[in-house]
Amino acid sequence: xxxMNMLQAINSALxxxxxxxxxxxxxxxxxxxxxxxxxxxxxxxxxxxxxxxFNTPLVEQGIxxxxxxxxxxxxxxIPEIQFADYIFPAFDQIVNETxxxxxxxxxxxxxxxxxIRTPYGGGIHGGLYHSQSPEAYFAHTPGxxxxxxxxxxxxxxxxxxxxxxxDPVIFFEPKRLYRASVGDVPEGKYTIPxxxxxxxxxxxxxxxxAWGAQVEMLEKAAEMASKDGISCxxxxxxxxxxxxxxxxxxxxxxxxRLVVSQEAPLTGGFASEIAATIQDECFLHLxxxxxxxxxxxxxxxxxxxxxxxxDHLKVYEAIKRSIxx
Numbered sequence: 025x026x027x028m029n030m031l032q033a034i035n036s037a038l039x040x041x042x043x044x045x046x047x048x049x050x051x052x053x054x055x056x057x058x059x060x061x062x063x064x065x066x067x068x069x070x071x072x073x074x075x076x077x078f079n080t081p082l083v084e085q086g087i088x089x090x091x092x093x094x095x096x097x098x099x100x101x102i103p104e105i106q107f108a109d110y111i112f113p114a115f116d117q118i119v120n121e122t123x124x125x126x127x128x129x130x131x132x133x134x135x136x137x138x139x140i141r142t143p144y145g146g147g148i149h150g151g152l153y154h155s156q157s158p159e160a161y162f163a164h165t166p167g168x169x170x171x172x173x174x175x176x177x178x179x180x181x182x183x184x185x186x187x188x189x190x191d192p193v194i195f196f197e198p199k200r201l202y203r204a205s206v207g208d209v210p211e212g213k214y215t216i217p218x219x220x221x222x223x224x225x226x227x228x229x230x231x232x233x234a235w236g237a238q239v240e241m242l243e244k245a246a247e248m249a250s251k252d253g254i255s256c257x258x259x260x261x262x263x264x265x266x267x268x269x270x271x272x273x274x275x276x277x278x279x280x281r282l283v284v285s286q287e288a289p290l291t292g293g294f295a296s297e298i299a300a301t302i303q304d305e306c307f308l309h310l311x312x313x314x315x316x317x318x319x320x321x322x323x324x325x326x327x328x329x330x331x332x333x334x335d336h337l338k339v340y341e342a343i344k345r346s347i348x349x
Contacts, residue, residue: 025208025209025210025211026208026209026210026211027206027207027208027209028176028180028206028207028209029176029202029203029204029205029206030173030175030176030179030197030198030201030202030203030205031062031063031064031202031203032176032209033176033177033179033180033183033209034064034141034179034180034183034197035064035065035066035067035068036180036209036211037179037180037181037183037184037187037213038050038064038065038068038102038183039067039068039071040184040212040213041100041102041184041187042068042071042072042076044213045100047098047099047100048076048099048100048102048187049076049077049078049094049099049100049101049102050065050068050072050076050077050078050102050103050104051077051078051079051080051087051090051091051101051102051103051104052065052079052080052087052103052104052105052106052141053079053080053082053087053104053106054079054106055068055069055077055078055079055104056069056074056077056078056079057069057070058079060104060106061106061107062143062199062202064104064141064197064202065077065104080103083113084105084110084111084112084113084114085113085114085116085117087103087105087114088103088114088117088118088121088122088140089114089117089121090103091103091117091122091135091138091140092117092121092122092125092135092138094138095135095136095137095138095192096125096133096134096135098137099137100137100139100187101135101137101138101139102139102141102187103138103140103141104140104141104142105140105141105142106142106143107142107143107144107150107153107154107199108142108143108144108145108156108157108158108196109153109154109155109156109158110142111140111142111158112158115161118140118162118165118168118194119161119162119165119168121135122135122138122167122168122192123165123166123167123168123192124167125167125192126167126191127166127167134190135192136189136190136191136192137190138192138193139183139186139187139189139192139193139195140192140193140194140195141183141195141197142194142195142196142197143196143197143198143199143202144156144157144158144159144196144197144198144199144236144287145157145196145198145199145200145236145237145287146200146287146319146324146329146332146333147199147200147237147329147333148199148200149326149329150324150326151324151325151326152323152324152325152326155324155329156288156324157196157236157286157287157288157319158288159172159196159264159288159294160288160292160293160294160297162194162265163264163265163294163297167191167192168191168192168193168194168265169186169189169191169192169193169194169218169219169263169265169266170193170194170196170263170264170265171183171186171193171194171195171196171218171262171263171264172196172198172235172236172261172262172263172264173197173198173236173262174198174201174205174235174236174237174239174240174260174262175201175205175207176205176206176207176209177207177208177209178216178260178262179197179205180209180210180214181214181215181216182195182216182218182262182263183195184213184214184215184216185215185216185217185218186218188215189218193218196236198236198237200237201237201240216262218262218263219263219266219267219268220262220263220268220271221259221260221261221262221263221267221268221271221272222259222260222262223257223258223259223271223275224239224242224243224258224259224260225243225246225256225257225258226257227246227255227256227257227258227279228255228257228278228279229254229255229256229279229281229347230249230254230255230256230257230279230280230281230282230283230343230346230347231256231257231259231272231275231276231278231279231281231282231283232245232246232256232257232258232259232282232283232285232339232343233258233259233261233272233282233283233284233285233298234259234260234261234284234285234286235260235261235262235264235286236287237287238285238286238287238334239258239260241285241334241335241336241339242256242258242283242285242336242339243258244336244339245336245337245339245340245343246258246343248336248340249340249343249344252344254343254347256343257275257278257279259271259272259275264294267298269301269305272298272302273302273305273306276302276305276306276309276310277306277309280309280310280311280312281310281311281312281346281347282299282302282306282310282314282315282346283314283315283316283317283339283342283343283346284298284299284314284315284316284317285316285317285318285334285338285339285342286316286317286318286319286334287318287319287333287334288318288319289318289319289320289321289322290316290318290319290320290321291321293316293318295316295318296316299314299316302314311349312345312346312347312349313346313349315342315343315345315346317334317338317339317342318334319332319333319334320332
């Protein structure tokens with residue numbers, strides 16, 4: 025074990041995958057000698073060479089078109105989109121090519137060995153073009169896996185599993201936690217299963233559900249609620265698509281209440297899909313309406329980031345509303 029922050033854990037997972045697979049390639053804007061804007065790929069070009077770790081032009085559609093071609097002919101393609109906000113120029117390539125490649129050919133060809141890394145979310149005063157959480161756009165598209173780590177340990181294990189997946193993955197990295205999340209991480213290889221949620225904290229009165237950086241908000245809110253005698257069960261979804269309906273349903277059947285929290289805006293967010301599904305699965309067990317604690321339906325504001333964020337105080341208020349219903 026070694027103390028690592030999330031960036032170091034991601035870098036370690038990439039290095040191990042490239043050592044195991046000589047066809048693995050990392051590419052994107054400034055990922056070479058510079059190591060990317062957050063330095064997640066630092067040292068990889070020195071170790072594996074410019075043929076396997078290289079810079080691309082500032083053209084996201086081109087990055088993903090190139091990635092689809094590489095993956096289709098057997099390369100483990102690991103493109104980086106510098107910010108999740110920049111993924112939209114590549115939207116057509118991802119939803120109309122990456123996601124449909126296997127289906128359109130009856131699996132005669134596919135791009136299963138493709139992992140798109142991208143930092144998402146707020147908390148770094150990045151303003152409206154460097155703070156978005158676009159997972160709901162891609163969750164609507166069959167054929168993609170969407171993965172969100174909450175800390176350094178989870179990041180390395182989930183990325184390793186993503187790199188071994190037979191399906192294309194978008195790996196959303198919470199940039200607010202890149203250096204803030206530090207913990208004990210195995211130096212060797214390990215994997216964490218995709219599509220399986222984790223119960224972070226057992227509880228009996230209410231279920232709190234989130235993914236990525238938002239799990240920290242749940243933990244803080246649960247600590248506040250515990251002083252009021254409220255026992256919170258906390259679940260980290262980890263994989264948004266496919267999501268673990270069974271684990272969440274079993275928890276809600278036990279507690280009778282659910283608060284779902286996301287950084288993304290309320291309308292059309294993935295929290296809505298979760299709420300609809302759990303209402304369908306657990307209707308007769310619910311003691312109160314399902315609460316959604318989300319970002320606001322507005323472009324991400326720079327000056328009012330604190331007001332925009334679905335922080336622990338907003339989650340705590342939702343817990344109280346649900347319990348007192």
